[in-house]
Amino acid sequence: MTPFDFPNAPLLSARGLVKCYGATAVLQGVDFEVAPGEIHALLGGNGAGKSTLIRILSGHADRDGGELVYGRRSGQTTARAAPCNVAVVHQELALLPQLSVMENIVLPLRRKGGRLFDRRQAAAVARAALSQLDESLARHALGRPVNELSLHQGQLVELARALASGADILFLDEPTTNLSASETERLFAVLRRLVREHGVSIVFVSHRMKEIRQLADVCTILRDGRTVANREALDDLSDAAIVERMGQLRAVAVASRTERPVQTGTPLVLEHGDLRLSVTPGSILGLAGSPAGPAALIAMLIGASRGGDWRQRLPGWPARFTSPAQAVRLGAGFVSGDRAAKGILATLPIIDNVMASRRVVQRQLWAGRHERRDCPELLRTLQVKAGALHDLPATLSGGNQQKLLLARWLALPTRLLVLEEPTRGVDIGTKRDIYRLIRELAERGTMIIWWSSENAELVELCDRVLAFDTGGRCVGLLEHEDLNEDRLTALTGVAA
Ligand SMILES: Nc1ncnc2c1ncn2[C@@H]1O[C@H](COP(=O)(O)OP(=O)(O)OP(=O)(O)O)[C@@H](O)[C@H]1O
Numbered sequence: 001m002t003p004f005d006f007p008n009a010p011l012l013s014a015r016g017l018v019k020c021y022g023a024t025a026v027l028q029g030v031d032f033e034v035a036p037g038e039i040h041a042l043l044g045g046n047g048a049g050k051s052t053l054i055r056i057l058s059g060h061a062d063r064d065g066g067e068l069v070y071g072r073r074s075g076q077t078t079a080r081a082a083p084c085n086v087a088v089v090h091q092e093l094a095l096l097p098q099l100s101v102m103e104n105i106v107l108p109l110r111r112k113g114g115r116l117f118d119r120r121q122a123a124a125v126a127r128a129a130l131s132q133l134d135e136s137l138a139r140h141a142l143g144r145p146v147n148e149l150s151l152h153q154g155q156l157v158e159l160a161r162a163l164a165s166g167a168d169i170l171f172l173d174e175p176t177t178n179l180s181a182s183e184t185e186r187l188f189a190v191l192r193r194l195v196r197e198h199g200v201s202i203v204f205v206s207h208r209m210k211e212i213r214q215l216a217d218v219c220t221i222l223r224d225g226r227t228v229a230n231r232e233a234l235d236d237l238s239d240a241a242i243v244e245r246m247g248q249l250r251a252v253a254v255a256s257r258t259e260r261p262v263q264t265g266t267p268l269v270l271e272h273g274d275l276r277l278s279v280t281p282g283s284i285l286g287l288a289g290s291p292a293g294p295a296a297l298i299a300m301l302i303g304a305s306r307g308g309d310w311r312q313r314l315p316g317w318p319a320r321f322t323s324p325a326q327a328v329r330l331g332a333g334f335v336s337g338d339r340a341a342k343g344i345l346a347t348l349p350i351i352d353n354v355m356a357s358r359r360v361v362q363r364q365l366w367a368g369r370h371e372r373r374d375c376p377e378l379l380r381t382l383q384v385k386a387g388a389l390h391d392l393p394a395t396l397s398g399g400n401q402q403k404l405l406l407a408r409w410l411a412l413p414t415r416l417l418v419l420e421e422p423t424r425g426v427d428i429g430t431k432r433d434i435y436r437l438i439r440e441l442a443e444r445g446t447m448i449i450w451w452s453s454e455n456a457e458l459v460e461l462c463d464r465v466l467a468f469d470t471g472g473r474c475v476g477l478l479e480h481e482d483l484n485e486d487r488l489t490a491l492t493g494v495a496a
């Protein structure tokens, strides 16, 4: 039966999709259907196959089996369907940074139509698409190179490109992982308007239950490459039921914040003007608020900047590190929030990625024999879903790449670990695993400094939280009963 037998034909209908990488079947019979004008959440744990499915449905990858029908074009069943009515905003943005906003929007159109716009036409097309999303950006930014934009604005450019292509279905693969709470709100408002006014359908991927419920009507859940819930109404599914279907029951036992025993040992003292703050071994200090403030402190702690107003004091450490390598050798570890640009070594295999910090510390230039034993053990601790140690990180799902960055520091006697959004893009179960791991690291005496845009996460995990306002100034240090989401929101001016 084809979808044309239905009075209300789905826009897209996939049955029994199969995708293999080498001997591994990543999709093992996925069913997926999108109806006109709906907001559809595509859910599943890290490595469940969400991005792979999107790549196939959007014509960016071939499938190895199954049926695929695009509703408005009859019986499209070739192995590679490059449908013109589907557009994707990818998990990592796919923009050409040196080109202008306008060029980024019209470039794919030029190729597809085989005809060239003149500059005036191109500007008109780009402006029309972008002004549906953000008037002021459309008016002022068309000629600016994309690398001058914020991440949120870059995302709007990708969305505009999708709109300009005349897409009926927009796929957004984890669009909110790098956005602040207010940017997420704005994006959602834009998406709702697109559905209401333009009748497009939206399929989006997220690991955050709160925003899934805020935005979506229905969901499809994947687990290990199979559909375990097919277009079910979100209102009919409890959080626990969703988590259970995803196979992540361990996430349901939510830990409450516990007061840790009094910590001892020589503290790291941080100084900024009149502010003086001690971080004791074994304690977790959170950083909250808009990025400018935390970023300046973090740059000092990891040896990335020699300027700035922050200073540190700890026996054996200089007041400022002279380089990131010095910071690493003296025991200051760092997990960057910018996974793609500053974290993953994309051209090196998984084993080199995991062992990178240890090699810096031990001044070792090539792989030691022990690494073949230690690396798999580290990956197991974090339950990383990986193929062979010599595969490239690009063969891992987004969340599993995030875990590689953490694994780097587990095998080292790190005195201080600085974390920027370490749970970005990881699934609900893994988030719990990472929390547990960080608590354990702290219990072993590591000082943790944790920057997060999720206030709830800071309140749950940290002993104290340093709050910064939107101008980047320190505005308070919260602890004990003062440490709650309301106080954090009030101090930082940022709800999260
Ligand atoms: N090019 C590739 N070569 C080999 N394996 C791959 C490749 N791309 C993806 N995989 C594997 O396919 C599985 C599914 O990956 P996919 O990226 O679709 O997961 P996902 O559901 O999007 O996860 P996440 O939530 O972490 O983004 C993973 O186990 C991954 O390792």
Ligand SMILES: [Mg+2]
Pocket: 050, 051, 052, 091, 173, 397, 398, 399
């Ligand atoms: Mg993915």
